[in-house]
Amino acid sequence: MSVKSDIISIREKNCLNNPRFMQIEITNKCALSCPQCYKIPVNMQKFMDLDDYKHHIDEAFLLGVKGVSLMGGEPFAHNNIIEMIRYAAEYDIEVTIFTSGCYLREEVVSQLKNIKKITLLISLNGSSDEINSKSRDGYNASVNAAKVFEHNNIPFGINWVARHDNVLDFEDLIKFSKKLGANFINVVANKLTGGIEIDSPLTRKDYEVLFDVISREKSSGFITIQKCYDILLSKVLNYPRTILSGCQAGISVCAVNLDNLYMPCLHLIYPEEFNSIKEYWEKSEVLKKLRNKDKKNAGYCVECEYVEECKYCRAMSIESHKNFNSGIKNCCFNEEKVNYEIIKV
Numbered sequence: 001m002s003v004k005s006d007i008i009s010i011r012e013k014n015c016l017n018n019p020r021f022m023q024i025e026i027t028n029k030c031a032l033s034c035p036q037c038y039k040i041p042v043n044m045q046k047f048m049d050l051d052d053y054k055h056h057i058d059e060a061f062l063l064g065v066k067g068v069s070l071m072g073g074e075p076f077a078h079n080n081i082i083e084m085i086r087y088a089a090e091y092d093i094e095v096t097i098f099t100s101g102c103y104l105r106e107e108v109v110s111q112l113k114n115i116k117k118i119t120l121l122i123s124l125n126g127s128s129d130e131i132n133s134k135s136r137d138g139y140n141a142s143v144n145a146a147k148v149f150e151h152n153n154i155p156f157g158i159n160w161v162a163r164h165d166n167v168l169d170f171e172d173l174i175k176f177s178k179k180l181g182a183n184f185i186n187v188v189a190n191k192l193t194g195g196i197e198i199d200s201p202l203t204r205k206d207y208e209v210l211f212d213v214i215s216r217e218k219s220s221g222f223i224t225i226q227k228c229y230d231i232l233l234s235k236v237l238n239y240p241r242t243i244l245s246g247c248q249a250g251i252s253v254c255a256v257n258l259d260n261l262y263m264p265c266l267h268l269i270y271p272e273e274f275n276s277i278k279e280y281w282e283k284s285e286v287l288k289k290l291r292n293k294d295k296k297n298a299g300y301c302v303e304c305e306y307v308e309e310c311k312y313c314r315a316m317s318i319e320s321h322k323n324f325n326s327g328i329k330n331c332c333f334n335e336e337k338v339n340y341e342i343i344k345v
Contacts, residue, residue: 010243014291015251018063019281023255023266024048024056026070026084029077031102032137036125036161038267038315039073040194046258050080056256057088059277067094071266076103082111089117098123098159100138101145113152121159121186122146125166127176134165135200143180150181157184157224162210162232163200170213174222184222187214189229191267191315198317198330207332211236228265228313231331234306246311250287254280264290267315289324290314300327 009017029045030037060068068088075081075097085095096119112118122142126132129139136142149156158177160170177185187210193199202210214236217223225233230246244252249264254277257263261271262280264287274280281287293311299319301307304327312320312328319326 014243015281015287019060019065019254019277020252021067021069021248022056022060022065022253022277023069023071024053025072025255025257025266026053026075026081027073027078028258030073030100031077032074032100034136034138036135036163036190036193036199038191038193047078048258048260050083052260053080053084054087056260056277057091057093061091061093063277065093067096069096069098071098074100074102076105076108082108082115085112085115085118089115092117094119096121099145100136101141101143101148102138104141104145104148109148109152109154112154120149120154120156122149122156122182123159124173124177125161125163126169127172128169131166131169135161135163146177146180146182155183156181157186158182159186159188161188161190162202162206163190164202164206165200167202167206167209170210174213174217178222184224186224186226187229187232188226189232189313189316191313192318192321196318196321201330202332204332207232207235228311230310230312231316231328231333234310234333241309245309247313248311249314250284250290251311254287265315267313268321293325297325298327299323299325300329300331302327304331304333306333 005017009015026048027046028039028042029047070084076099078084088095094117098121100123122145123136124132124142125136132139146156160173174185190198190201214223225236228247233246249268253265255263255266257266257271261273262277263269263271270286272280272284272286274283298307301310314320314324317328317330320328
């Protein structure tokens with residue numbers, strides 16, 4: 001895919017000519033019942049058929065996709081997980097896996113050691129079981145997974161969701177994660193649960209704490225911030241904004257769920273049936289709405305200084321999930337203004 005065609009597509013459609021990253025839901029099986037889980041509870045366990053998965057990867061490669069996230073449920077619950085990783089790696093596609101550590105088997109670990117193009121993120125929301133359990137189950141499984149990866153010289157990061165009930169623990173989690181041998185912590189936006197609510201949202205005071213901790217850690221390079229967390233990125237990264245900044249759903253990213261239906265991302269529950277990724281990318285009305293932000297009628301964001309450039313995650317509130325142009329009511333910038341130092345990480 002040429003740079004020229006991407007530039008033309010961005011000017012005409014506010015998106016790349018094809019997606020560059022994909023999320024693929026390979027199973028809904030999970031041993032945990034995390035309070036913050038974004039999945040709607042299901043009675044029947046499902047696994048993506050290996051042939052279906054390979055078909056999606058084949059097409060993704062032809063479209064120029066550079067990375068895929070294998071998601072669940074718990075990805076390591078899928079019996080074909082290693083073959084799935086290797087199949088994408090053969091196309092030189094980077095694979096990212098988010099795991100709680102459950103179902104992590106010895107034979108899987110031994111094979112992971114020989115796979116290079118993979119990023120492993122362990123879900124951990126607290127430095128102690130007490131803090132973690134307010135939003136996630138499986139503290140011991142996550143800690144054990146970190147120890148197993150570290151023992152086997154397998155690089156990994158920690159996936160941490162920023163919440164009101166754990167933000168004061170963030171500094172302790174950083175110390176704990178370094179002790180476990182993690183390479184980085186990825187700060188993630190708190191998104192809608194399966195019950196269609198935001199559980200324990202951050203307050204403005206919480207954001208002050210978060211900014212302060214990130215500021216003091218900026219020189220270490222240990223903290224990364226989820227790309228779609230544009231509300232946070234707008235204040236902590238001092239770089240020019242582009243079409244590829246912020247939430248990339250429908251711009252450079254799309255998803256495929258267990259039923260082989262296409263979605264903007266797995267947090268935006270708008271499944272649509274198309275014959276191919278390419279057809280979905282070009283004809284989806286949902287994606288068109290995501291791409292065309294109305295800055296003059298931007299809901300809660302209309303008077304914000306960042307309205308021109310912020311591409312916030314629409315899964316951060318029920319209003320923005322239903323109406324992509326509503327803005328985020330509980331965004332830290334919608335409260336009484338205070339002075340924040342722009343910091344680089």
